[in-house]
Amino acid sequence: MKYSELAEKYQELESTQKTLEKTDILAELFKEGGEDLEYLVLLARGRIYPEWNEVEIGLSSSMMQDIIAEATGYTEKEVEELWRDEGDLGLAAEELAKNKKQQKLMSTTLTVEKVIQRLRKVAEMSKEGSSQSVSQDKKKKEIADLISSSEPLEARYITRTVLSHLRIGIGEGTIRDALAEAFFEGENKDKIQRAYDFTNDFTEVAQACTKGIEEVEELKLELFRPVNSMLAKKVDTIEEGFDSVGKPAVIDYKYDGMRAQIHIKDREVKIFTRRLEDVTEQFPDVVEKVEEHIDAENCILDTEIVGFNPEDGSMIEFQKLSKRIKRKYDIQKQVNEIPVEVRPFDLIYLNEPILEEEYSERLEKLDRIVDEEERELRLVDREVTDEEEKVQEMQQKSLSEGHEGIMMKKLDAEYKPGNRVGYMVKLKPVMETLDLAIVAAKWSEGERAGWLGRLFLGCYNKETGEYEQVGKMATGLTEEQLEEITERLKPLIEKEDGRKVWVQPDIIVEVEYEEIQQSPTYNSGYALRFPRLKSFRDDKEEADSKEKIESLYEDQK
Known part of the structure; x- marks a missing residue:
């Protein structure tokens, strides 16, 4: 197929916001794909x-x-x-x-x-x-x-x-539905989804679709090929959590660690991040711990890898642990300086895929293959309860030990890769909001071009009389908010460099966030995790101080 023909399809897809129209356009493309089908299902998502x-x-x-x-x-x-x-x-x-x-x-x-x-x-x-x-x-x-x-x-x-930014609005669900329409007259979407959940590869699924639904059903999960992790929804209250996962529920600690999917194939171990990166070489200590403490020839564990201080055993935040993820040299030095403990909480393969088994059954099998040892490999801290008071106790205990909060999980749920289906939810404490100044911004791209969209936030350093950056807010802004922000910031622009502008720190905004972390990226030394706009503070002329940021950071410990 000529690339120009695909480009024309891209343009058609970009010109409509209607999911059904996008599905029809893709289905037609896949029908005509022939030998290029495996390329087309990839390129459809850039x-x-x-x-x-x-x-x-x-x-x-x-x-x-x-x-x-x-x-x-x-x-x-x-x-x-x-x-x-x-x-x-x-x-x-x-x-x-x-x-x-x-x-x-x-x-x-x-x-x-x-x-x-x-x-x-x-x-x-x-x-x-x-x-x-x-x-x-x-x-x-x-x-x-x-x-x-x-x-x-x-x-x-x-x-x-x-640039990995195709801008045509195609997700996994649209690819699935288009394959169903192209090859099965719109039927078998659930079987195609199941095949993709197992393989994490639409090229294989598409080729199987050309041969019949029986071939699709034959596709299986493979060891050493990571699948998307099942994701948790966020809830604000314990009651809301029970409404989502039912009673009784599994209550786990929520650690500030690295989500890791660990595969064992004929006793060989590979480690993948939530983003499906292979980090086996960076974590030789995890390989050793798994080899010693997991009694299984072939399995896939869903785990949290938690870092701790080698001197006093206290938990360290993910930001420090994350230094090990990209490290390609001095690995043993990192192992010594940032030791870790492996905390399995789910099992999705044991000699065969078990994703479709109930969580309670998967937990029983997980318990049988784990030989626990503190500071090496232990099951997550967990309880099964239907009592809100017990959940509250666990949450407070988790926070007091330096963790992030708790998870609540549905006992009879299957494992759904990549989905926030409500089978598990996270309950984290609400942090005190901060009033911060917008000190810089970037012009947006795509449909939001012409608006200042990426906002750099600053706190006030009383000692120097200067504003110091403490993070940037890049998601969750509505078009109305972007329009208002741009209108307010334009008159305040002091200098520009490419798409970035620096502004007078006259606009104060109230900001929500998940936590404060130490960070060398910003000159304040701190960074807000997932900051989001709550409101404009037109009643304030000065942002919160750096001292307040430092105090809140210490209170998290």
Whole structure:
């Protein structure tokens, strides 16, 4: 299939907000896909590999800006200005490709296969072992060649695919429904979903769909191929939690650790993060603990890996533990400085998939294969109860021991990868709100172009008389809020650099958040986790002090 045909489908998908219309467009694309079907189900979500494959293209927006300049003959400044005006680097690439200042001597027609293979080639360059600068130069040359060969509409979507931001509004459910419509007249959505839950790979599911529903039903979960973790909804009260999961319920501590899916295949161990990254090499100590304390040849554990202070045994926050996730060197030093304890809380495979068994049955099997030892590997702290007072006691005990709160889980529930279905919920304490100044912002992209959307928040340092950043608020803002924020901030802009602007700290906002963490990223030394706008504080002229941030941080301990 020509890539231009796919680009036209992308444009159709982008032009409608109706899910049924998107499904129909995709179904038609999949029917016509032929040998390109496996590529199309990936590219429909802007991916070049299935979800479980962690290899990424690895080019930033600023690098893509350079590539577009090289491919079209415009200056980087001209690209940047158009990017700012359009609010989308893909649209900027399309516009510049209409009037390229330099043309390739020989132009070739792009196909879906050529594009995805070129993008995969670029992604694989990160693994070749060459220096970072050489690798990035090679990547940029390959993508520039691709943009040079593309038509304007193709340039729009190649750029967006490189940046992993396709902007056509396609989720897993739409892919599932389109496959059902393309191959089974809209039937068998549940079987297709089950196959995807097991494989985490729509390329396999799509190929099976072409052969019949029996082939779809044959797809199974495979060891060493991570599946999406089942996610928890947030509730504000214990009563709300019981309404969601029923009585009695399993009550677990909620640790401030790393969610990890641990696979054992013929006694070999691999560790995956919630984002499906393979971090086995970074956690050799976890491998040893699992080998010693899990009595199973083949299984998949859902766990929390919790860091602790080697001197006094106290819990350490995830932010410090997270340093180990990306570490590629001095691993043993990190093992010694940030030791961990493995806390399993679910079992989804034991010689065969058991996701569809009730949680109570999975827990019984988990209990049988765990040989507990403190500071090595232990089951999560948990109770089964229908009493609100008991849940309250557990929550207070969890918080007093340095954890985040509690989880409430449904006893007779199956395991649903990637879903917030209400089978488990998290109950965390509500933190005191903060009044903070907006000190900087970034112009948004896409549909929200023209609005200042990413807000940098500052607290007031009384000693220096300066505002210091304590985080940024980038999600959860409505269009009405964005419009009001932009209108208020525009007159206060002091300087600009690309899409970022610095403003006078005159706008004070009341901010909710989940916790305060220490952070080297911001000059205050602290960062709010998941800050969100509660209200404007027009009655205040000065933000809360850094001293208040420090006091609240200490109170969390």
